[in-house]
Amino acid sequence: MSSKIALFFRESWLLMVSSVFFGGLLAVTNTAWAPKIAQNEINKFNNLARLLLPAAEKFEPLQDNITLELQGGKSVMDFGGGKSIRADVRKGLDASGNCVGWAFVCEGSGFADKIKLVVAADAQFKTLLGFGVLSSNETPGFGDKINIKDGFYQAQFKGVPAAPLTLAKFGDDKKIDSEIIAITGATVTSQSVINILNQFVEPIQKQLTEKNLINP
Amino acid sequence: MADKQLTVGNTFTAGIWSENPVLRLLLGMCPTLAVTTGTKAALTMGLSVIFVLICSNLVVSLMRNLLKPHLRIMMFTLTIAAFVTIADLFLKAYLPEMSAKLGPYIPLIIVNCIIICRAEACASKNGPWISVIDGLAYGIGFTVVLCILASIREVLSTGRIFETVQVMPGGFVPWAGMAMPVGAFVTLGLMLGLVNLATKKKA
Numbered sequence: 001m002s003s004k005i006a007l008f009f010r011e012s013w014l015l016m017v018s019s020v021f022f023g024g025l026l027a028v029t030n031t032a033w034a035p036k037i038a039q040n041e042i043n044k045f046n047n048l049a050r051l052l053l054p055a056a057e058k059f060e061p062l063q064d065n066i067t068l069e070l071q072g073g074k075s076v077m078d079f080g081g082g083k084s085i086r087a088d089v090r091k092g093l094d095a096s097g098n099c100v101g102w103a104f105v106c107e108g109s110g111f112a113d114k115i116k117l118v119v120a121a122d123a124q125f126k127t128l129l130g131f132g133v134l135s136s137n138e139t140p141g142f143g144d145k146i147n148i149k150d151g152f153y154q155a156q157f158k159g160v161p162a163a164p165l166t167l168a169k170f171g172d173d174k175k176i177d178s179e180i181i182a183i184t185g186a187t188v189t190s191q192s193v194i195n196i197l198n199q200f201v202e203p204i205q206k207q208l209t210e211k212n213l214i215n216p
Numbered sequence: 217m218a219d220k221q222l223t224v225g226n227t228f229t230a231g232i233w234s235e236n237p238v239l240r241l242l243l244g245m246c247p248t249l250a251v252t253t254g255t256k257a258a259l260t261m262g263l264s265v266i267f268v269l270i271c272s273n274l275v276v277s278l279m280r281n282l283l284k285p286h287l288r289i290m291m292f293t294l295t296i297a298a299f300v301t302i303a304d305l306f307l308k309a310y311l312p313e314m315s316a317k318l319g320p321y322i323p324l325i326i327v328n329c330i331i332i333c334r335a336e337a338c339a340s341k342n343g344p345w346i347s348v349i350d351g352l353a354y355g356i357g358f359t360v361v362l363c364i365l366a367s368i369r370e371v372l373s374t375g376r377i378f379e380t381v382q383v384m385p386g387g388f389v390p391w392a393g394m395a396m397p398v399g400a401f402v403t404l405g406l407m408l409g410l411v412n413l414a415t416k417k418k419a
Binding site for chain 1: 287290291305306373395
């Protein structure tokens with residue numbers, strides 16, 4: 001038995017020592033850079049949210065949990081049906097601490113990869129103030145047009161009601177209502193953004209109302 | 217290469233030209249095709265690969281006499297994964313936009329054939345000095361090809377290079393296809409054809 005243990009250590013000591021060494025190296029590196037990485041993510045959210053909600057000085061995370069039950073995908077989009085996630089909802093506060101709106105992160109499947117958005121709503125959560133893209137990997141020249149700040153697609157979401165949205169292939173994109181006109185050649189991506197918003201907006205609005213967090 | 221006496225000069229020549237990982241060995245095709253939509257992304261990927269190649273070659277070379285044959289691939293992977301994770305964390309901390317743009321392709325350096333190839337072919341058989349030079353040479357060879365491919369694709373798909381420098385005249389109509397996978401395959405194919413033509417190598 002002891003000879004087997006000796007053989008085991010003789011054969012694998014280098015692997016064990018290296019694992020401990022590299023594990024320690026990674027732990028030190030991670031400890032050193034983790035705060036900066038976390039700050040970068042906060043900055044990215046804040047920069048996008050401030051563009052949508054310029055009156056907000058800071059974005060305060062909610063103390064109450066806003067939990068969403070994700071529904072299963074009905075078409076090509078799959079949201080991972082049955083999953084329960086905690087939504088990252090933040091209150092936009094002006095210099096005097098008054099709530100001037102809400103910003104939250106939402107995500108779902110796009111055409112090529114996951115799409116992660118920052119969405120802003122007014123203080124009463126009745127109107128959306130637009131969205132910004134935190135991350136996406138949509139088709140260059142087509143689906144990636146959802147990233148264009150103030151492009152025709154993003155502009156259609158500024159002022160839409162915080163209610164289910166629908167997609168149309170043709171129509172007047174200047175008219176602000178719950179019908180969004182798709183990007184030509186990127187219907188799936190256009191539909192994905194709408195599905196993501198439909199998945200998150202109403203449940204968040206409902207829970208904020210139930211928790212009396214929305215000012216009447 | 218294996219039969220020659222390894223010197224700094226012939227190691228560099230091999231890494232950059234005669235055994236260029238992309239143009240001659242056709243290794244590392246995944247990042248070559250995937251991250252060459254922009255020159256900045258290609259340069260970042262290339263520099264990350266240089267860092268990982270140098271560090272992994274150095275460590276593998278230092279432990280070459282202790283390596284057990286049946287554990288060597290595991291040791292190479294462990295070493296490479298550690299340095300790739302460091303490179304990934306560095307990009308997330310100091311170049312977050314580039315990290316987001318490169319997405320999974322930085323962690324995928326772990327399975328990049330160039331790195332494990334150099335660990336096996338050079339670092340596990342040679343001293344630290346020549347292994348570091350080998351890592352640098354093959355890394356530069358990879359980076360140069362990535363940057364050339366990316367600059368051709370970026371110029372033709374946007375009219376600019378490094379995202380901001382306008383290269384093409386005002387009336388230029390961007391070729392959307394060059395930003396898509398088809399652009400990468402066509403451009404790489406033409407580059408391979410040109411290199412084969414230049415070296416009179418028959419297909």
